[in-house]
Amino acid sequence: MNRQKITRIDNARLRGREGLYTLNIDGAGRIASIEKNTSHAALAADGRIDAAGGLVLPSFIDLHLHLDLAYSLELVPENRSGTLLEAIALYSEAKKSFTPGNVCERALRAIRDEISFGTGAIRNHVDVGSTAELRLCEGVLAAREKMKDFIDIEVVTFPQDGVIRDHGALDRMKAAMKMGCDIVGGIAHYERTPRDSQRQIELLFDLAEEFDCRIDCHIDETDSPESRCVEYLAAETVKRGWQGRVTASHVCALASYEPVHAAKVIGLLAEAQVHVVTNPGVNLHLQGRFDTYPKRRGLTRVRELMAAGVNVSAGQDCIKDPFYPFGTGQMLEVAHLLAHADHLSSPNQLGSVMDAITINPARSMRRTDYGTMPGCQADLVILPVDTLQEAIRCRPRPAAVLKRGVRLLMK
Template structure:
């Protein structure tokens, strides 16, 4: 369905995410937004034939999932149960399972996750893809095929992710290079999976070497542990500055930062800010997987979200996992991650709730490098139409959007007006 536009929309003022006054008409020009005009008066206008009627609901730029694993999605039933619920058991179970997974199955599961995401209003996805040697490139083939099949539904960028390390799994680097040649966008990493800190640092150096080889940005899983002695984030920041990779690096998870003493954490946050690194937290999965060595009280496991934000570091909230051995839940609804974040980091003021929404919306767009992620003239016509009067209600109720629009086409929701 290619509607010419949307009437009776409530829009957000991008400076504060409060409702902009009045009702608005958005017209599409192909895959772009042709115009955004304020309607006369406060009453809703009759909806012209073919247009979508937002009925005074909120119209927002497409939501962003800045961190998910499409190759893992919906693999839960193919893997023995993770009885401990820990990250380490999940990695072991996944190693066994991925050694016999085939690309068509991966593609099918990834597409199911993509459909979930767009049904929840997402239009931009950054997915990590396991290029470890045990996966023998079949996972990457499957996700690349899914991206091709979903190219008219949403934007997907991929990160070549050596899940089992680069020192522990030396075969991964060939697959990683092949992935980059085949159109995967970013170089990934996971230094804390290596056996020693020395190997972890060599791993990080290799990640930067590979990024330079392909002139690619970087998104690494980093310090995804409660261990306060896991200090790769500061090395990531220092290497980013040494290599001149500022504004090109994302640090995903950064959980250990939440367990550092305050003085140490403050120094690391300063380094992250100086290196212009963006951070992605994964509220549902971090709450689920971290704190597993604690009895009571149990740590929440997230990074220091509010302190990073206060220091000016852009932070996004990702889904991370959907029904896989790492996390049995997950549904691709990014509003759920904003909701969880409000609870996990005490983001309870109305301003902080808007900020949590920003972390799956505008700020998340900046984290993944979107240039024009707004409802303005000539921006991509990628948006979602919700039955909610403001952001607070959106995060509170987390409705399914009436429509998700990608490049001017309705890709999810009720096709009828």
């Protein structure tokens, strides 16, 4: 990847502001100042970009991704049922032969895809357990190291095969944290009984306390209204004083709860300040598989969560793997799918959709220097469209992508 230091962006359109602006970028890669454009004729000089009236946004954040899975579709037998459960079983067999080198290579390809579409930060869930051992984690951490100048990556220790079901998982998660992972992951709904699911959640908190770290748990990724792990996660969050440090990923079952219970659970999530991540493409694809007609959409109650003040983000989740044969690493495509799946189409609602791939995940990552304001890190994406609605409708390739004030040019 080639790099070019940028000192100034002219003719930039900024979200929620009228007119065109110039963004000055300092030597530390931060936005030093923003001025209203005095002239529309930008000087073409080294270190300057003419945004030509295009929308300049903070780089997208993909808050839910599996880099060890990326581009593994051809390495795994076909998922005939198309269900989550078959995908887990198929991947469990296939990953026995994966090496750190093979994982790193596929992860790098996916990271480059994400950057090319304007992603500046990723939260990755890496499979650790008695089958994956630490090989997949080694591969993903190596990819993160190689790309550290171009993208920020948080790594979650993800026990894909369960924690109670897979006796070796907890020790591997501890070891992975010591290797440099940042966040404790989980898969609460995948245990054999509700009691084991609760026990898993308690163990995740024990581990998070040991490492004084955040939690991001795959939870209730099913259409079954009987799957009620997330209320336990919220209750435990309050009990342990972990408010604001816990993310619940997927939370699909919430969409199938009857309204009174759903309202109670949404209230609990708001009280516990649990962040929620929806993965619209993957949820649409994997959920509803046991339905005939009408078929459920599979996503959690995005608009209701947002209305209750819950911080909701949207993730890519999968890129061409046994769980999901699609996925390109383009967060604007994720936003486009989210808008469709929850009927989010008014200008205000499209603003919320854009929030779900920008400022909301930044909050989950606890980024305090994220945005297009003076003092923010110049992690920026310049899009060749003039409105947020057009960005989501057309999903264009960025005109430029910047990391800490440096333009990244894909070879």
